[in-house]
Amino acid sequence: xxxxxxxxxxxxxxxxxxxxxxxxxxxxxxxxxxxxxxxxxxxxxxxxxxxxxxxxxxxxxxxxxxxxxxxxxxxxxxxxxxxxxxxxxxxxxxxxxxxxxxxxxxxxxxxxxxxxxxxxxxxxxxxxxxxxxxxxxxxxxxxxxxxxxxxxxxxxxxxxxxxxxxxxxxxxxxxxxxxxxxxxxxxxxxxxxx
Amino acid sequence: xxxxxxxxxxxxxxxxxxxxxxxxxxxxxxxxxxxxxxxxxxxxxxxxxxxxxxxxxxxxxxxxxxxxxxxxxxxxxxxxxxxxxxxxxxxxxxxxxxxxxxxxxxxxxxxxxxxxxxxxxxxxxxxxxxxxxxxxxxxxxxxxxxxxxxxxxxxxxxxxxxxxxxxxxxxxxxxxxxxxxxxxxxxxxxxxxxxxxxxxxxxxxxxxxxxxxxxxxxxxxxxxxxxxxxxxxxxxxxxxxxxxxxxxxxxxxxxxxxxxxxxxxxxxxxxxxxxxxxxxxxxxxxxxxxxxxxxxxxxxxxxxxxxxxxxxxxxxxxxxxxxxxxxxxxxxxxxxxxxxxxxxxxxxxxxxxxxxxxxxxxxxxxx
Numbered sequence: 001x002x003x004x005x006x007x008x009x010x011x012x013x014x015x016x017x018x019x020x021x022x023x024x025x026x027x028x029x030x031x032x033x034x035x036x037x038x039x040x041x042x043x044x045x046x047x048x049x050x051x052x053x054x055x056x057x058x059x060x061x062x063x064x065x066x067x068x069x070x071x072x073x074x075x076x077x078x079x080x081x082x083x084x085x086x087x088x089x090x091x092x093x094x095x096x097x098x099x100x101x102x103x104x105x106x107x108x109x110x111x112x113x114x115x116x117x118x119x120x121x122x123x124x125x126x127x128x129x130x131x132x133x134x135x136x137x138x139x140x141x142x143x144x145x146x147x148x149x150x151x152x153x154x155x156x157x158x159x160x161x162x163x164x165x166x167x168x169x170x171x172x173x174x175x176x177x178x179x180x181x182x183x184x185x186x187x188x189x190x191x192x193x194x
Numbered sequence: 195x196x197x198x199x200x201x202x203x204x205x206x207x208x209x210x211x212x213x214x215x216x217x218x219x220x221x222x223x224x225x226x227x228x229x230x231x232x233x234x235x236x237x238x239x240x241x242x243x244x245x246x247x248x249x250x251x252x253x254x255x256x257x258x259x260x261x262x263x264x265x266x267x268x269x270x271x272x273x274x275x276x277x278x279x280x281x282x283x284x285x286x287x288x289x290x291x292x293x294x295x296x297x298x299x300x301x302x303x304x305x306x307x308x309x310x311x312x313x314x315x316x317x318x319x320x321x322x323x324x325x326x327x328x329x330x331x332x333x334x335x336x337x338x339x340x341x342x343x344x345x346x347x348x349x350x351x352x353x354x355x356x357x358x359x360x361x362x363x364x365x366x367x368x369x370x371x372x373x374x375x376x377x378x379x380x381x382x383x384x385x386x387x388x389x390x391x392x393x394x395x396x397x398x399x400x401x402x403x404x405x406x407x408x409x410x411x412x413x414x415x416x417x418x419x420x421x422x423x424x425x426x427x428x429x430x431x432x433x434x435x436x437x438x439x440x441x442x443x444x445x446x447x448x449x450x451x452x453x454x455x456x457x458x459x460x461x462x463x464x465x466x467x468x469x470x471x472x473x474x475x476x477x478x479x480x481x482x483x484x485x486x487x488x489x490x491x492x493x494x495x496x497x498x499x500x501x502x503x504x505x506x507x508x509x510x511x512x513x514x515x516x517x518x519x520x521x522x523x524x525x526x527x528x529x530x531x532x533x534x535x536x537x538x539x540x541x542x543x544x545x546x547x548x549x550x551x552x553x554x555x556x557x558x559x560x561x
Contacts, residue, residue: 056496056522078425081425106406106530108531109531
């Protein structure tokens with residue numbers, strides 16, 4: 001495996017951003033961990049000087065145990081065919097970050113979703129608000145402490161069967177006049193009445 | 195005098211998309227002044243559900259993220275898990291995966307042909323192309339048991355080997371579909387009305403395409419040659435010989451021509467796959483799915499789907515369940531930020547037409 005260009009990028013990043021923790025994950029993948037306040041200048045640097053022009057993905061991971069949210073940016077360089085995965089951790093109690101839509105306009109959509117699903121507030125993004133969910137006033141649902149089963153139990157009910165529901169076996173027996181064998185009676189839905 | 199602006203709610207059911215999605219249009223006369231995508235009709239919380247499922251239980255969920263082309267989802271998730279685990283995949287399984295992906299691409303292009311010409315008012319084409327797509331679904335049914343959702347690709351390989359004589363049936367179907375191409379050309383691609391509707395409509399500026407995150411046929415329709423199968427070859431695409439078609443213009447017509455040529459390339463790829471496919475195992479067994487622990491780690495993998503780059507970001511914390519699976523569909527960018535930009539100035543009658551040419555697939559946006 002030839003990691004020449006990946007190591008070259010890692011060196012360039014380390015020279016400019018001394019606090020960055022750079023790891024070459026494998027061929028074509030570099031992972032960079034950075035302080036959250038350095039992310040906007042770093043992304044700008046990666047886009048303008050290191051040819052990472054394509055923002056492929058923008059994700060958020062909830063690390064409930066550490067009380068942190070991790071924002072993850074995937075940038076792709078079409079010139080070198082390398083992906084840069086930039087990660088930063090932000091406080092989970094009062095999650096705030098700045099928008100990067102001035103660098104990539106499609107980031108606005110990702111920020112709207114992360115805001116809705118995790119509750120991260122993006123300064124400078126004026127379209128935060130209702131995106132996928134409608135009239136949602138509960139905890140942001142993608143947080144790990146949001147309990148889907150509990151929510152479903154509180155808001156939905158198990159529908160009872162229809163009143164005119166008929167047991168297939170019984171109906172056939174009634175029409176044909178045949179007796180239901182004993183071993184099959186336990187499967188009948190009306191067994192309590194008999 | 196300034197023309198009065200009217201708000202028009204296009205959707206959620208309309209001919210431009212596979213699924214439900216609404217576009218809120220501000221129109222002056224019949225020209226769009228402002229467009230806003232409104233999604234939420236197909237949100238099924240797949241990503242949240244997967245966080246409380248075992249790894250194997252995620253596979254029947256992910257394929258439902260895209261109806262026209264579900265296989266890149268399975269392939270991506272399988273490859274991401276394999277990357278985190280370091281699991282080897284037999285060579286034969288890789289060839290079978292490429293065959294399935296390319297068949298899905300062809301089926302999806304046939305469905306697009308129907309949608310694209312249908313939204314222009316050419317209703318014969320959907321009858322033909324959707325009918326022909328069923329021959330591919332027949333092959334899927336024989337191979338996987340399912341026509342639309344396959345759940346066939348999983349970590350370690352594929353679920354079962356090819357049935358006896360399957361290759362011959364694939365080749366015969368390919369011959370038939372290839373013989374239909376001149377008919378499609380006469381009806382759709384050489385049709386003067388279709389050309390007139392498609393040329394110069396929904397133009398993506400070439401100099402902005404890369405920065406705006408445009409991928410797949412819309413990007414190649416701007417004359418920019420990028421394809422995940424070439425940029426970062428996965429499975430066995432580096433052993434296959436194919437070209438990446440591009441077309442200048444950035445309009446609906448250019449995207450149509452790119453897809454038309456990709457259809458031929460897929461036929462050629464599947465023929466090569468069948469010729470080169472080695473004998474041997476098709477599956478490296480994974481542990482008991484109920485006790486299957488994937489070691490801590492993360493992976494971002496991507497596939498070239500028919501709509502463009504399809505990516506999966508998978509994080510494992512070393513437990514029985516995934517920590518996070520985040521899906522990147524091409525429509526996430528094409529259907530929201532890109533669509534809102536290129537609809538401005540378009541005619542109302544062209545809105546569905548433009549959406550179809552971008553391949554907007556709402557389940558990818560909301561998941």
